[in-house]
Amino acid sequence: MTLPFTRWPDDFARRYREKGYWQDLPLTDILTRHGDSEALALIDGERRITYRQFRHAVNNLASALQAKGIKRGETALVQLGNVAEFYITFFALLQVGVAPVNALFSHQRSELNAYALQIKPALLIADREHALFAGDDFLNTFVDQHRSVRLVWLRGDEGEHALEAAIDRPAENFIATPTPADEVAFFQLSGGSTGTPKLIPRTHNDYYYSIRRSNEICGITAQTRYLNALPAAHNFAMSSPGTLGIFMAGGCVVLAHDPSATLCFPLIHQHQVTVTSLVPPAVSLWLQAISEGAGNAQLASLELLQVGGARLSATLATRIPAEIGCQLQQVFGMAEGLVNYTALDDSPERIINTQGRPMCPDDEVWVADEHGNPLPRGEVGRLMTRGPYTFRGYFNSPEHNASAFDENGFYCSGDLIAIDEQGYITVQGREKDQINRGGEKIAAEEVENLLLRHESVIHAALVSMEDSLLGEKSCAYLVVKKPLRAVEVRRFLREQGVAEFKLPDRVECLEALPLTPVGKVDKKQLRLWLAERAQG
Numbered sequence: 001m002t003l004p005f006t007r008w009p010d011d012f013a014r015r016y017r018e019k020g021y022w023q024d025l026p027l028t029d030i031l032t033r034h035g036d037s038e039a040l041a042l043i044d045g046e047r048r049i050t051y052r053q054f055r056h057a058v059n060n061l062a063s064a065l066q067a068k069g070i071k072r073g074e075t076a077l078v079q080l081g082n083v084a085e086f087y088i089t090f091f092a093l094l095q096v097g098v099a100p101v102n103a104l105f106s107h108q109r110s111e112l113n114a115y116a117l118q119i120k121p122a123l124l125i126a127d128r129e130h131a132l133f134a135g136d137d138f139l140n141t142f143v144d145q146h147r148s149v150r151l152v153w154l155r156g157d158e159g160e161h162a163l164e165a166a167i168d169r170p171a172e173n174f175i176a177t178p179t180p181a182d183e184v185a186f187f188q189l190s191g192g193s194t195g196t197p198k199l200i201p202r203t204h205n206d207y208y209y210s211i212r213r214s215n216e217i218c219g220i221t222a223q224t225r226y227l228n229a230l231p232a233a234h235n236f237a238m239s240s241p242g243t244l245g246i247f248m249a250g251g252c253v254v255l256a257h258d259p260s261a262t263l264c265f266p267l268i269h270q271h272q273v274t275v276t277s278l279v280p281p282a283v284s285l286w287l288q289a290i291s292e293g294a295g296n297a298q299l300a301s302l303e304l305l306q307v308g309g310a311r312l313s314a315t316l317a318t319r320i321p322a323e324i325g326c327q328l329q330q331v332f333g334m335a336e337g338l339v340n341y342t343a344l345d346d347s348p349e350r351i352i353n354t355q356g357r358p359m360c361p362d363d364e365v366w367v368a369d370e371h372g373n374p375l376p377r378g379e380v381g382r383l384m385t386r387g388p389y390t391f392r393g394y395f396n397s398p399e400h401n402a403s404a405f406d407e408n409g410f411y412c413s414g415d416l417i418a419i420d421e422q423g424y425i426t427v428q429g430r431e432k433d434q435i436n437r438g439g440e441k442i443a444a445e446e447v448e449n450l451l452l453r454h455e456s457v458i459h460a461a462l463v464s465m466e467d468s469l470l471g472e473k474s475c476a477y478l479v480v481k482k483p484l485r486a487v488e489v490r491r492f493l494r495e496q497g498v499a500e501f502k503l504p505d506r507v508e509c510l511e512a513l514p515l516t517p518v519g520k521v522d523k524k525q526l527r528l529w530l531a532e533r534a535q536g
Contacts, residue, residue: 027091038052311427380443
């Protein structure tokens with residue numbers, strides 16, 4: 001069985017092969033290339049797993065899958081956290097040609113049911129540590145509702161569903177059957193913060209190129225020790241260059257269950273971590289911990305901190321080299337494909353003030369106005385892109401694809417960007433993150449970045465709230481070091497030279513901003529709070 005997905009046109013595919021972007025290798029090559037190496041691949045708590053042990057565990061699980069009748073071309077729904085079993089499962093499924101959807105560990109009933117409805121999985125792999133699977137009530141209901149599921153394995157189960165038992169059972173006559181390199185390897189989740197994420201089919205060819213090129217730009221080698229503190233299934237943590245890039249190079253991945261300073265600082269020191277990735281809210285917490293007495297002595301081995309997932313303000317960016325004591329690399333990417341990096345040898349000004357430039361010479365990126373017409377360099381508009389690792393359509397979503405792509409196959413990500421003469425991108429916000437205040441458009445991120453310049457502001461989020469006269473007004477949610485009144489906030493913004501219509505109509509101070517499962521500010525929740533208050 002071959003999973004349906006929107007392919008690249010033949011002339012594009014031919015060109016990408018001729019230029020070496022597509023090498024027609026399965027993603028399993030990332031692991032099998034290391035053979036019986038005794039180099040350390042994974043550190044998960046007290047567990048130390050070499051590449052030889054890693055490969056054997058993968059083959060054991062793959063063999064067990066085949067023995068249970070799981071076939072190439074089928075799909076799986078996986079929900080595992082930042083544990084070694086996540087990677088063992090991922091590669092085992094690739095070895096037998098089964099395409100997984102890797103749900104985030106924070107996902108609940110609605111997400112899992114929605115994914116199952118879309119892919120009709122033959123297999124469910126989850127974790128008894130997750131509240132949904134602590135007992136069997138949800139599991140039984142899920143299997144009853146999704147009759148395609150023939151096999152269930154659970155990490156931490158002591159009975160018939162034990163995942164660890166399948167991993168420990170020696171492989172018998174195992175022969176790998178990965179899907180062809182130009183077919184779907186697995187499904188990524190779109191990064192939208194509203195609704196159920198759409199599914200992004202990623203092929204072996206396109207995803208492997210993204211990983212290889214990321215390694216080149218980021219200087220990843222067999223000596224790299226990478227701390228993975230973001231959700232294991234998140235695209236940033238998987239491939240930019242992420243854990244898969246580290247495995248490809250023969251380096252070592254250290255797992256952390258969350259990005260807190262209290263957990264990560266000792267891990268970095270203990271395992272001499274050289275590279276890690278964070279989202280901006282986590283960066284703020286690290287800087288706060290350093291300033292409140294933790295210091296940065298435990299971070300001495302850290303050479304590179306990648307920051308992505310959301311716009312990093314220049315204020316925070318400037319503090320990273322000085323206070324954390326390592327190089328900063330900005331990453332602006334998307335699970336749909338396109339990845340932009342600041343280069344390791346870029347000037348400090350570029351690294352602080354831009355989100356880098358596309359990593360591939362054949363990344364076609366341009367800026368469109370609201371009617372789809374190209375805008376000149378330097379002007380802000382909608383990001384449009386296509387290339388050798390940018391997908392050509394969401395899975396089974398013809399209506400959405402009709403609006404997400406233009407007639408030439410360019411994907412419109414919803415990001416608002418400007419591109420300078422050297423091709424560097426600055427992210428100005430999101431189309432859906434614009435506030436229309438009586439016909440005046442406000443880019444939320446612009447105001448948020450200005451708010452972060454205030455010495456008392458730790459986090460800032462600007463969201464729209466309904467208004468009967470203007471249509472929308474704005475509310476600034478702030479996390480502050482000391483109390484701030486709305487009048488002080490507006491006076492500060494005026495001092496920054498911002499237009500009056502961009503000043504927040506309302507200011508709320510919170511102890512913490514709500515976050516989505518991948519660590520971005522959950523503006524949907526903030527808007528919900530405003531709506532509930534208006535009704536109350």
